[in-house]
Each structure stands twice: as structure tokens, then as C-alpha cells.
Amino acid sequence: MEFKDIKILLCDDSMFARKKLRMFLSSLGVVNISEAADGEEAVTKYKEVQPDLVFMDIVMPKLTGIEALKAIKEFDASAKVVMASSVGTQSHLKQAIVLGAYDFVQKPIDDAQVEKIIRNAMK
Amino acid sequence: MFAQFFGAFLLNNKLVSPDTLAQAIDDKKNTRMRLGVLAINAGLMTAEQVEHVNVAQQSVDKRFGDLCVDLGYLTEADVDRLLSEQPTDYLLLGQTLVNNGSLTNAEFEAAISSYKDQYQLSDDDITNNQNDKLSAIVKDFFHFNTAENARIYTDYVTLLFKSFIRFIGDDFTPIESTVVNEAEAQYLVCQKIHGKYTAELAIGCAKDEYIAFAERFAKEELTDEVDEYVNEIVGEFLNVNNGLFVVNESNQSGIELSLDPQNYIHDGKVRFEHQAFCIPVAFAFGEVEFYISVT
Numbered sequence A: 001m002e003f004k005d006i007k008i009l010l011c012d013d014s015m016f017a018r019k020k021l022r023m024f025l026s027s028l029g030v031v032n033i034s035e036a037a038d039g040e041e042a043v044t045k046y047k048e049v050q051p052d053l054v055f056m057d058i059v060m061p062k063l064t065g066i067e068a069l070k071a072i073k074e075f076d077a078s079a080k081v082v083m084a085s086s087v088g089t090q091s092h093l094k095q096a097i098v099l100g101a102y103d104f105v106q107k108p109i110d111d112a113q114v115e116k117i118i119r120n121a122m123k
Numbered sequence B: 001m002f003a004q005f006f007g008a009f010l011l012n013n014k015l016v017s018p019d020t021l022a023q024a025i026d027d028k029k030n031t032r033m034r035l036g037v038l039a040i041n042a043g044l045m046t047a048e049q050v051e052h053v054n055v056a057q058q059s060v061d062k063r064f065g066d067l068c069v070d071l072g073y074l075t076e077a078d079v080d081r082l083l084s085e086q087p088t089d090y091l092l093l094g095q096t097l098v099n100n101g102s103l104t105n106a107e108f109e110a111a112i113s114s115y116k117d118q119y120q121l122s123d124d125d126i127t128n129n130q131n132d133k134l135s136a137i138v139k140d141f142f143h144f145n146t147a148e149n150a151r152i153y154t155d156y157v158t159l160l161f162k163s164f165i166r167f168i169g170d171d172f173t174p175i176e177s178t179v180v181n182e183a184e185a186q187y188l189v190c191q192k193i194h195g196k197y198t199a200e201l202a203i204g205c206a207k208d209e210y211i212a213f214a215e216r217f218a219k220e221e222l223t224d225e226v227d228e229y230v231n232e233i234v235g236e237f238l239n240v241n242n243g244l245f246v247v248n249e250s251n252q253s254g255i256e257l258s259l260d261p262q263n264y265i266h267d268g269k270v271r272f273e274h275q276a277f278c279i280p281v282a283f284a285f286g287e288v289e290f291y292i293s294v295t
Helices: A015-028 A039-049 A065-075 A090-098 A111-122 B002-012 B018-030 B035-041 B047-057 B064-070 B076-084 B089-099 B105-118 B123-127 B131-141 B150-168 B207-218 B228-253
Strands: A007-011 A032-036 A053-056 A081-085 A103-106 B172-174 B178-195 B199-205 B257-259 B263-283 B286-294
Touching (some): A007 A039, A032 A039, A039 A065, A053 A111, A090 B228, A103 A111, B002 B105, B002 B172, B047 B064, B131 B150, B150 B172, B150 B228, B150 B263, B178 B228, B178 B286, B199 B207
Parallel strands (some): A007 A053, A081 A103
Antiparallel strands (some): B178 B199, B178 B263, B199 B286, B263 B286
């Protein structure tokens, strides 16, 4: 798989955070990018788009990122969901790992780390 | 961060005016360190000796360092060592103020000595950005030792100033804090941290400063009006800083905390459950106020 083929879903209630990540993904050559602005929309969009990789914020309205991760994994156990949050505490990490998160990115997001995660997901 | 608090020290001791300081902060990026200021800072020469060399240099065609060696003030090894060291930011600020005539060498010598004495700072502390010394300055400067949760206030505000330098810019001066019950501003962003304790955090300022702050964080030019996007950028700064604080608390103190989503208030006020510290910060683009209340 190449960058132009991968489908990525960005879930963050911050338009600014989504824009920054989208710009970086576009610079890599990713073209299939969808967005969700809350946890509930993240689950709906996942079912609709069935992306190869999801970047999921934790602090979001309606459903938190952790709750959305749980719902997505229930729908698709093989889903690759990367938690991308400002709150990378031990308890959040533990919860995310138990629920089957693919990886964790601490905000402010490091572009090099994101690129590495995508490359791994494409293998 | 030692430079920002040195600026505040000069201001509080009325050694410079706010305008002079702001100009020097802006000018210091073009300043080249001179051996005299480096030698005064290192305690190797007095201001009087530096002045003596300056006067002597007018009648002799020799470099400043060579004259210092001839006059016995410095050894050649001293000169080499001083010139090879990377100047710290607070020294560049001091040199800029000496260059533009705001401070004499003697005033600089006295100021640097008082600043180091007040906070018990060594050159190594400053060069290595010693975290415990930075925290001690923050605690003392904002009088957090009078607060019940002094450790939390100190750790949070130390991190906040590091985040300014990392994400917004180093061209700011902290101003003395006040204790308040509410925050009122044209634009306010608030966020709560909760768990073992509750911390209420807010950023407040007028429209132009709000947009300028957002532009610095987003690294992009924004419109002249505050819209949802501008709010989200300032909100994201608060969220990122609070997230880093929550992670530090989890890793260093084993305290698990959570963040609420941010609230945005336009032309309004927020009342804190208990008293809050209001921490004004003078950036080159204007003043921004930060509020913190821990219960």
C-alpha cells in the first residue's frame, strides 16, 4: 500500500487540530482523509468509510475517544485506532491498550511519529 | 526562562521602563555579546575595570581582550573561555540594555548580582536551565508559597512558561500576580482539570491580543475577526499545556487527572469556586492574562 491508497479518519473536536493533521497527511501524499468532530460521529464515520487507520482524540463531546474506540473495536476487531491526545496519562494508556488501540501519540503531535505509524500500518 | 524573569526583575526594580524592556527584548536577537559584559557576569571583572579598559582602548590600537590581559584583569585563558561560551538569553538582554545606554556597566553589574543573589542562582544553573531553580523563581515571583497548593501552582505555572517559549515565543515578561475571585475579559477560554484535586484554568485578553496569540500558536495568519477557528486555536494551546501537565502529574506524582472540554466566553466573566491567581504576561503583541485556581 502507498500513501495515495490509504484511507484515514481524523477524529478531533478541534477544527484546528484536524486541519494541522490533515495538512501533514496531504504533504505525505495521503488523499483519502475523512473527519469527525466528536466521538459519536467518529463511530458513524468509521462504519461508513471503513478506514485503514484512525487518529482519535480522547477529550471529545458526546462520546469520549476511549468510548468511541470501544464501539469501533466492537464493530471491527481489526480496526487500527491511534489515540492522539494531549492527555497521555498512565491510566488512559492502559485503558487504550486494553481496548486494543493501535498506538498512542501525545499532543502536540510529532509529524515524524505520525509518518512512522502510517508506514507501519501500510505494511 | 531566566531571561524573562531577569526582565521582570529589572522592571520591578525600576531599572528599566516597560517600553525600554520591550524594545530590548525585540532587539536582543541582533545583539552580539561583548567581552566586558561576559567578564562582569562571570565575576572576573568589575564594571569599573571594564570602563577603565574602554577608556584605555580609545588611545591604544588593541583589542578589548588583549588590553584586559595587558592590564592584568584577565588571563588569556579567561578571554578564550569567555569568548567560546554560548551567551545565555538573559546576558543578551543585559548586553542590549548596555548597548542602547539604558544600563551602565555598573548598573548591569549590580542588577545581575542582585538577581543571582535573590534567587540563589549560579551560572551553571542558568546555562543548564536547571528546572528546580526555574520552579523556585516562579514560586517566589508569584508568591505561591502563601497558597495552600503551592507545589501544584508552581509546577503548573513553570510548565506554562515553558510552553510559551516552546509554542508562542520567548519575547514576554511575567508581571506580578494578583489574587482574584473572577476573570473578566473580551475573550476567555477556560478548562477544568479534575481528579484528586480540581484546577480551573483560563486565558483572557482583548481581541487583538487574542488573535495575535492564536497566530503565534497556529503559525498562520488569521482574519481580523474572532471566529470559531480562532477560539479553537487558543483553546488548543490551553488543552495541550494542560495535557502535558496532567501527563507530568501522572508520571512524576502518580496522580491521575482528567480534562474537561474547553469553554469559550465572549465579553463575559467566569467566577472561580475559590480564589485564583491572575498572572499577567506582557508579550511583544500585548498583554495576556492567565488564571489558575486549585482546590
